[in-house]
Amino acid sequence: MNVQDLIRPTVKALKPYSSARDEYQGNSDNMVFLDANENPFENGVNRYPDPQQRTVKSLLSKIKGISQQNILLGNGSDEVLDLIYRAFCEPNQDNIITLPPTYGMYSVLANINAILIKCVQLDENFQPKVENILEIADSNSKLLFICSPNNPTGNSFETKSIERLIQEFKGIVVIDEAYIDFSNEDSWIIRLNEFPNLIVTQTLSKAYGMAGIRLGICYASEEIISVLNRIKPPYNVNELTQQKAILQLEQNKITKQQVQAILNERDVLVDKLSEIGFISKIYPSDANFILAKVDNATMRYNQLIEKGIVIRNRTTQPGCENCLRFTVGTPEENIILINTLKTIQ
Known part of the structure; x- marks a missing residue:
């Protein structure tokens, strides 16, 4: 060429x-x-x-x-x-x-x-x-x-x-x-x-x-x-x-350490998200976020916003109906997310 x-x-x-x-x-x-x-x-x-x-x-x-x-x-x-x-x-x-x-x-x-x-x-x-x-x-x-x-x-x-x-x-x-x-x-x-x-x-x-x-x-x-x-x-x-x-x-060494910490938290977050009743599927991730299918993405998104947690609603994207995207946060942020998801109905 x-x-x-x-x-x-x-x-x-x-x-x-x-x-x-x-x-x-x-x-x-x-x-x-x-x-x-x-x-x-x-x-x-x-x-x-x-x-x-x-x-x-x-x-x-x-x-x-x-x-x-x-x-x-x-x-x-x-x-x-x-x-x-x-x-x-x-x-x-x-x-x-x-x-x-x-x-x-x-x-x-x-x-x-x-x-x-x-x-x-x-x-x-x-x-x-x-x-x-x-x-x-x-x-x-x-x-x-x-x-x-x-x-x-x-x-x-x-x-x-x-x-x-x-x-x-x-x-x-x-x-x-x-x-x-x-x-x-x-x-x-x-x-x-x-x-x-x-x-x-x-x-x-x-x-x-x-x-x-x-x-x-x-x-x-x-x-x-x-x-x-x-x-x-x-x-x-x-x-x-x-x-x-x-x-x-x-400080590339620090970057590598942070990446590994995010990957560890991603694994923890996948396990915890799988316990949430209204999450029906968690897609494999090679990134610092997780895509998950829920029962009603717009409703769940709004519920989390009301609780002070901002995620991404991807339900309008082709092939992503009722999907939410969760960025992997700090251990403390991820705990807040999971605890909040457990309280909403």
Whole structure:
């Protein structure tokens, strides 16, 4: 596959904006910067941030075992996804394929960018219908979104199914791995070199506990990363976000400990939820949440709201009728949830 054939002509012809910090990339020690019209009085954030977030990427490179040239960072995963749309999808012409029930922003971003959405619902086990997906794809199908582990179902997709889709889909395959740190499955970033049309997105919002700083990560070939760098805003990741990310990534051991604690609590929560009379099914989870089928999702959701507990009602999602999604909280929060569920009728 030639990725160049998938890039929008206007993006190919684009001359990207060159910021002051892009033009000078040398050692900044003892340098006098009079190039960017900044306020010269030092306060920690008076200078523009590194537009390529080199220190953050260096830490991610070591943790993930992947070259910095294969990494792009964004203001949350939503910005990363939007850049992918703008790089590869021609408005009012191209289409994308989603696999509901899945993350809702894929469709929102498609609508914002005037891109047709084609949907192939997951099967009864929440696995992709590979034949149907490949059949519905046409020459204008530029992006296929695969969320694994999937939100809101929590399960990972079968490796063979994903592999075949990457090999046979004629566009870009985006695997959203927001919850991969909670799964026993390997990340697809270890196979980037095999597939020129593969993009893997991750985030610091879940396992790393950094939802408040909005930092999304894109892993792809150098060719794709260079295309996305051409169209990203020059300073899309601010200095405070970079500083907080660096501190957190330098404490990767703590992150691993927290992930294990969440996994332990997930197991406890599954056992306790199974004792609740109006919960009829608990779906397997590779994420930090649990999807459960109840007798009346809207009623149970409202009852919990009245008790001061906020969960997610997923009953309107395809295949998720009367399903609630419970995020795994602290041991104390989970006890409150279970005790409350036992009191409502």
